[in-house]
Amino acid sequence: MRNILLLSAVSAALAASSGLAPRPATIEATVLDQRGSPVEGAVVFAISGAVESPPAKTVEMTMKGMEFDPAFSSVSVGDSVSFPNQDSTHHHVYSFSKTKKFDSRLYKDGAPKVVEFDKPGLVTVGCKIHDWMKGTILVTPSALRAVTGKDGKAELRMQAGPSVKLGVYHPRLRGKPEKHDQEITLKDGKGAAAWKLPLKKESSGGKRPHKVYY
Template identity: 35%
Template sequence: MTLLVASAWLAPTHPVAAQATGVIQGRVQLEAPPPRRRSANRYPGGSAETHAIQSLPAVAYLVGPINAGQGADSEARAVMTQRDTTFVPSVVFLRAGGSVSFPNDDPFQHNVYSYSSIGTFDLGRQNPGSSASKTFAEPGILEVFCEVHDFMRGTIVVSENPYGAIVGADGSFRIAGVPAGEYTIAFWQSEHEPLQQTVTVTGGGTATVQVQLRR
């Protein structure tokens, strides 16, 4: 489902034919989580223990402004729905300056917030059926939570270009239609240390990146 949404989002990113583009593909290896021995949230009232925490895939995206030509504004609006006490989709890509709306599809209240430095926000209590949206100007990563259901996890990638991809369950990713050039590619996963490295894309070529994210 997540991948499907991601694909749908990636489809219009194919640039105009005049520009020579290439593909970045590769594999992201995630360090296995250590045994989670303890948590301060084990006390009565905490719901993290009773629900499985919503899993978040890793993402790969290019950092910095890239002239992508047409369709650049198509990601200025994104939707992250609260449905079945999960964020759907769990990852959204958003062009810096764009806004994300958070409709509540569940028949109960949610309270979406984030303490991420690029955009601390708190939507307050959202009644069923209501929706609120936030605009994010600064590029970076936003971790989104629900105060009521602290097992819900969401990620918003705010970037200055449309090139990004969700890493599949097998660890592979593919970003196509990238104009030839040298870029910084960033990898992020909520429970791992973020990682950045440079990648050179040639016209019609395929750049391969292999990384391992550490905790």
């Protein structure tokens, strides 16, 4: 009787939290483009159902050669991005994005602008002086993310409940990323997710390709 009571107390506590205790899980993700070719450099990330809270970190998006370098970066909620200026001219970095609005002073040397991201979503950054400078920051709900390789595949390992909601993003993705969110049911700690994403064409012409970091 005592054991049964204890068990029901434990299951009630678990039901109250996540439904089932988190356990090690692996999700194999495959990202293809609209023609069915593997997509390299897509970020697959957990939105809910998984557990992880590593310490917050700061990454750099340098202004260099009159560009943001890298032009794309992914961070987690709680992380910060610093914008050092390595050019010999002044820059004025800003964002009008709903996820995070900010505005730096005009600066060249000295302490760079540092912005902490407190909400998940996409942030487009620009420079008020140089219109062509454009950067994108993907803020994911946690650090549980992986980037697809040449074969379009990525593996996510985590502590997770019975199902995990996943999101996907690529710097050339057309339309709203939320449209591609998927709920993945795990079986024996394993799950699979697959996407066919509508991508914009790679920019061609004289511009050098932007570096991307994850």
